[in-house]
Structure formats: structure tokens, C-alpha cells
Amino acid sequence: MQIDVRRVTPLRHKTPCLVVGVDEGKNTTPLLKELDQLLHGALTRAVRSGEFKGKSGETLLLSGVKPLAAERLLLVGLGKGQHGRDERLRQGAGQAAALLQGRRLSGFSLVLATFCGNMTPAAVAGIVSEGILLGSYRFDRYRTENADTRPQSLQTVTLLAATAADVAAATAAVTAAEAVCRGVVLARDLVNEPGNVKSPEYLATQARNIAAAGGMRCSVLERKQLEEEGWGALLGVAQGSAREPRLIVLEYQGAGEGERPLALVGKGVVFDAGGISLKPAEKMDEMKMDMAGAAAVLGTLQAAAALRLPVNLVGIIPAVENLPSGTAYRPGDILTSLSGRTVEILNTDAEGRLILADALTCAKRYNPRAVIDLATLTGACIIALGHHASAVLGNNEALIQALLKAGETSGERLWQLPLWEEYGAQIKSEVADVKNTGGRPAGTITAAAFLQTFAADLTWAHLDIAGTAWEEKGRGDVPKGGTGVGVRLLVCYLQQQIERDRRKKA
Numbered sequence: 001m002q003i004d005v006r007r008v009t010p011l012r013h014k015t016p017c018l019v020v021g022v023d024e025g026k027n028t029t030p031l032l033k034e035l036d037q038l039l040h041g042a043l044t045r046a047v048r049s050g051e052f053k054g055k056s057g058e059t060l061l062l063s064g065v066k067p068l069a070a071e072r073l074l075l076v077g078l079g080k081g082q083h084g085r086d087e088r089l090r091q092g093a094g095q096a097a098a099l100l101q102g103r104r105l106s107g108f109s110l111v112l113a114t115f116c117g118n119m120t121p122a123a124v125a126g127i128v129s130e131g132i133l134l135g136s137y138r139f140d141r142y143r144t145e146n147a148d149t150r151p152q153s154l155q156t157v158t159l160l161a162a163t164a165a166d167v168a169a170a171t172a173a174v175t176a177a178e179a180v181c182r183g184v185v186l187a188r189d190l191v192n193e194p195g196n197v198k199s200p201e202y203l204a205t206q207a208r209n210i211a212a213a214g215g216m217r218c219s220v221l222e223r224k225q226l227e228e229e230g231w232g233a234l235l236g237v238a239q240g241s242a243r244e245p246r247l248i249v250l251e252y253q254g255a256g257e258g259e260r261p262l263a264l265v266g267k268g269v270v271f272d273a274g275g276i277s278l279k280p281a282e283k284m285d286e287m288k289m290d291m292a293g294a295a296a297v298l299g300t301l302q303a304a305a306a307l308r309l310p311v312n313l314v315g316i317i318p319a320v321e322n323l324p325s326g327t328a329y330r331p332g333d334i335l336t337s338l339s340g341r342t343v344e345i346l347n348t349d350a351e352g353r354l355i356l357a358d359a360l361t362c363a364k365r366y367n368p369r370a371v372i373d374l375a376t377l378t379g380a381c382i383i384a385l386g387h388h389a390s391a392v393l394g395n396n397e398a399l400i401q402a403l404l405k406a407g408e409t410s411g412e413r414l415w416q417l418p419l420w421e422e423y424g425a426q427i428k429s430e431v432a433d434v435k436n437t438g439g440r441p442a443g444t445i446t447a448a449a450f451l452q453t454f455a456a457d458l459t460w461a462h463l464d465i466a467g468t469a470w471e472e473k474g475r476g477d478v479p480k481g482g483t484g485v486g487v488r489l490l491v492c493y494l495q496q497q498i499e500r501d502r503r504k505k506a
């Protein structure tokens, strides 16, 4: 899809559909009044009948809208108030794109001014572009039949701006949004890809391609090297699957050689059946999404390279499959991790923390200024926060606060859970240094407490994305399936850090 920005008068602009944003209770702006008059009071009637009031989530599609040059008019409700407005714009634009794509239109034009409120046209252009690119996303590469019942991709979307200066600023914002959204789409595609296709080696191949396209270094460790180096926790998880594990490292250098990198660690369990502690059959298919952390890391590195962000990054992805078999690890096993510390296995379904433990140990080799891991780590996180926020925990309050802020700005919200010392008692083992489960109470926290014991000398934060990586129903800018969560959050975090460092220097 092509998004361009043009300076044209909305009412005289020829397009398959003119998209207009309406703030709840504010259907009296000059443009809306003019539209209403031209359409003989159609908008007034819609508001009176309660059909369309401008609430967030509401849309009204009108066709036969002569004397407008457009073939159709779509009103998109933006809700009311400033709080959370960015997110409502993104959702509204996403909903519009999905709806019009569903009607098989070739494109549409959106009147930027009607989405602005007190924001600049450039800022709004960035947000609505994200909404459009992400809302129109579909994973249908495996559907070979009934092509006519599937939405055709939108070809051109035009954002209508009022001045030449607005066109220039908005165009730059669209270009940046496209780079970020390509990262999100990459992450969604990887998550949606079925388990039979995405082996650990498949993830490694993807990483190599991303590295080559973005001028990054990529190295991949295979079983033999992992054995020689002593990745005992990762290898323990991997041993139930016939598909060999991989450890994938991507390095992006956007700043000076000497600058300490930020390390991003992503859980890459390509399918999590639970191992010998087998999961129930219901919804087990969704466990193909257990590599969403890895997908977020890959998407973020791709976007950072495309945006040429002036930072150094290292992405570390432990990639394995967790299956039961005659060679699988078992409850009661004791594994020796890469750090040398030993782990008693109580439940083979608590595999994510094991591969992350070795990856965190590996991160130390890069002397990172901070490490952020992302993982679909615990079902307990869904119980705690549902699907509207990821959990953040860690050992550095400044890092956590910066991430929380990026979560608010990007709309990929986080909520902090405590990591008090007391929780550590739940993962003490009698026979090893630590055990891999802490029982039912505070499952998300005890998982993080486990990771913390491997992050001792690191500035570290952990994001549990179990509830946010997968969308069950589909909403605004997120269709059913993989959400690509983490990419927009991390890019936003990096941009805010860069901005903060620049201010400090100035």
C-alpha cells in the first residue's frame, strides 16, 4: 500500500471514499457543517437518530454523496477528551482501513484536519498511518480458495493536508511510520506462521535476511557450539524436539564503536506443547505464538536499522521447540545453566525462563548498558492484567519508568508488578541453586524473580507479553492473531532515549 500526502480541498477531491474524523459532541466544525448542508442534513439526522454520535468505535458509511466529488463518505468516531486520544485515532484509522478494504475499495482519502484536535497535522499523519497500515494487515498467505470473499489490498491511501508545509512535515511522519509498521508486520507474520513452518532454523534464516537487508551482523550458534559453551538450560528444553535449537544474535551499529549497546532478548519457543508436563489440548494451537518475544526483537531491529537510529543494539534470540518425547527433559531433572548455576525442573512447561536464563548470561558478553527481555512467559500474566497491558518488572527503576513512559506514548501499555525480595523464597530449591516454578501464587512475579537471579550484574527489565502478543477477537488496528506487540513500544523507547540524550548534551 502506498500512502501519500496531498494538498487538496476535501469536498472537491475525487476518491472512492472520503474519510472524516468526528469528535464526539463536536459535529459542528466548519467542514462537518458544510458536509451536512451539501448532503441535505444527512449528518444531523444520523446524530439525532443515535446512529452516529462520534463515539470511539462508531463508523457511518454513506454512499451516493453527490455533490461531493467522492463516491462515498465514511465518518469515523474519535470519542471525547484528550486522555488516550492518540490511541483512539490509531484505532479509528485502523477500523476505517479494515472496513474499506473489506468492501474491496482500491483506496481512500482521509482529511487530516478532522483528526487533529490540538495536535499537529504531522503528528496525526504518523498516527493515522500506523492505524491504516496495521488495521489493514491480513495473514492470508495460506488461503488458496475463495479469493473473492477475501479483502483485496488497498492500493493507495491519500492524506489530505491544508498547506504545503503540512504536506512536507506529514510526508516525513508517514515515512517514519512505514518503517516502524514494516517491523510490526514482520513480527505479526512470524507469530502467525504455523509451527510446522517455523523451526528454530527458520527463525535463524529470517534473522539472516533481516541482517543482510539492514546492514547488520548476524551470528547463529548450533547445537554443537551450544554444547561446547555449556548452554545447559536451553539444551535441556530443546532435547524433546527433533528440530535443533539455535541461538541467534543480531547486531545493529547505529552509534560509535565504543558506545555500549542495548541488548534485547526475545523468547523464541517456536511451539510450546509444555513438554512432559503436557498442556491441555484446548487452545494448544495458539502456542505457536510462544516466539512473540523473538518476533518483537527482530521487528525492532529491522525498524531501528530502517530509521537509522543512532544507537547500538544487540538482539539475542534463544530459539527452541518444547515437545514431549522419549528424549525430552523431565520433571525432577537438574540442569546446569550457561552461568554454571543449577536449576531443578519441577514443570517442563516453565521452559521460557530456562532459555532466557542462558540468553541473559550470554548478554553479559556484550557489556550492555541495559537489557530488556520480552517473553510470552506466564499464563498468570493474563490472569493479572488481561489483554490490555504487558507486565514490566526489573532491577532498575529508571529503566522501568522509561519503559512505562514509552508504553503510554506508543499505546502499547505496560503495568509494573513488584519484584520484592520475599518472592525469591518461592523459587528456592533443596537440591539445586534454584527451581523453575514457584507455585501458583504470583506466577508472573516468581518467573521474573527466577530471571533476576541470572541478571545479577545487569541493568535489566523484563516484559511479560503473554496477554498482549495474541489478539483473539480483532479490534481497530489489530486484526485477529499475532499483534506484533513490543516493536512500537521499543522503537518509541529508543526514540525517547535518543531525544533525552540529545537534550542532556545540548
Ligand code: BES
Pocket (backbone or CB within 6 Å): 272, 274, 290, 347, 349, 350, 351, 352, 376, 377, 378, 379, 380, 436, 437, 438, 443, 466, 467
Ligand atoms: N508459553 C507459556 C505461557 C503462556 C500461556 C503464554 C498462555 C501465552 C498464553 C509458558 O511457557 C508456560 O507454559 N508457562 C506456565 C508456567 C507454569 C508451568 C509455572 C504457565 O503459565 O502455566
Ligand code: MN
Pocket (backbone or CB within 6 Å): 272, 274, 348, 349, 350, 351, 352
Ligand atoms: Mn510453557
Ligand code: ZN
Pocket (backbone or CB within 6 Å): 269, 272, 290, 349, 351, 352, 376, 377
Ligand atoms: Zn512457553
